[in-house]
Amino acid sequence: MEGVYENARTVLERISRAAVESGRSPESIKLVAASKMNSAERVRQAYDAGVRAFGENRVQEMTEKLALGAYEGAELHFIGHLQKNKVKNVVGKAQVIESVDSLELMELIGRRAVAMGICQDVFVEINIGREENKSGIEKERTDEFLAQCGNISGIMVKGLMAIPPKSADIWKTERYFEEMSKLFIDMKAKKYDNVNMTFLSMGMSSDFEAAIRRGANIVRVGTAIFGERIYK
Numbered sequence: 419m420e421g422v423y424e425n426a427r428t429v430l431e432r433i434s435r436a437a438v439e440s441g442r443s444p445e446s447i448k449l450v451a452a453s454k455m456n457s458a459e460r461v462r463q464a465y466d467a468g469v470r471a472f473g474e475n476r477v478q479e480m481t482e483k484l485a486l487g488a489y490e491g492a493e494l495h496f497i498g499h500l501q502k503n504k505v506k507n508v509v510g511k512a513q514v515i516e517s518v519d520s521l522e523l524m525e526l527i528g529r530r531a532v533a534m535g536i537c538q539d540v541f542v543e544i545n546i547g548r549e550e551n552k553s554g555i556e557k558e559r560t561d562e563f564l565a566q567c568g569n570i571s572g573i574m575v576k577g578l579m580a581i582p583p584k585s586a587d588i589w590k591t592e593r594y595f596e597e598m599s600k601l602f603i604d605m606k607a608k609k610y611d612n613v614n615m616t617f618l619s620m621g622m623s624s625d626f627e628a629a630i631r632r633g634a635n636i637v638r639v640g641t642a643i644f645g646e647r648i649y650k
């Protein structure tokens with residue numbers, strides 16, 4: 419494995435190529451480097467290579483790296499499961515909370531944002547594979563969910579996010595990407611208060627090019643940039 423800098427350059431190049439191949443401009447795709455379990459220093463190496471958005475899963479880790487200035491000059495996305503008692507540590511710190519999966523959580527985020535005098539950008543996480551152990555709302559509930567967001571102050575829904583079931587078969591994954599793409603286009607065409615559907619976040623290290631071909635405009639890539647994570 420090369421260093422973080424070289425890996426990040428390679429991923430950015432692969433994104434550009436996939437964008438061009440599907441008739442889109444490289445600038446229309448945003449790379450969010452999933453930097454969990456990687457130090458502030460390694461985050462800066464990715465930044466130096468041109469990465470301008472980072473994604474974190476854990477509030478504690480994000481807070482520590484924020485204090486070290488790890489994300490300076492870049493966007494910060496929260497992409498992990500957000501516990502209700504940690505909402506206050508993320509609202510106003512992350513530019514986007516990608517992983518909102520319940521109305522209750524949406525309301526708590528909104529309440530905190532209003533108290534801070536800001537509007538928090540959020541995505542709705544969709545459990546596209548209907549996996550029991552995974553977060554996210556069912557695709558069929560998206561309409562109803564977005565309509566209900568109209569009653570919540572302090573939030574703006576800017577996109578949809580999904581993590582399809584793990585599969586060695588890229589065609590299965592592509593079918594989920596396609597389903598997400600259809601849902602995204604469908605929701606984009608509708609008008610809901612507090613919803614400005616702009617971003618479709620899907621695709622990780624093993625499948626981000628396929629996701630781009632199916633319409634993703636945000637990909638979240640960890641391992642291909644930072645190497646394998648070592649879980650203790």
Ligand SMILES: *Cc1c(COP(=O)(O)O)cnc(C)c1O
Nearest residue numbers: 452475497622623638639640641
């Ligand atoms: C870790 C993570 C990623 C990146 O996964 P890789 O397979 O390492 O690229 C993407 N999205 C979320 C929500 C993650 O937690």
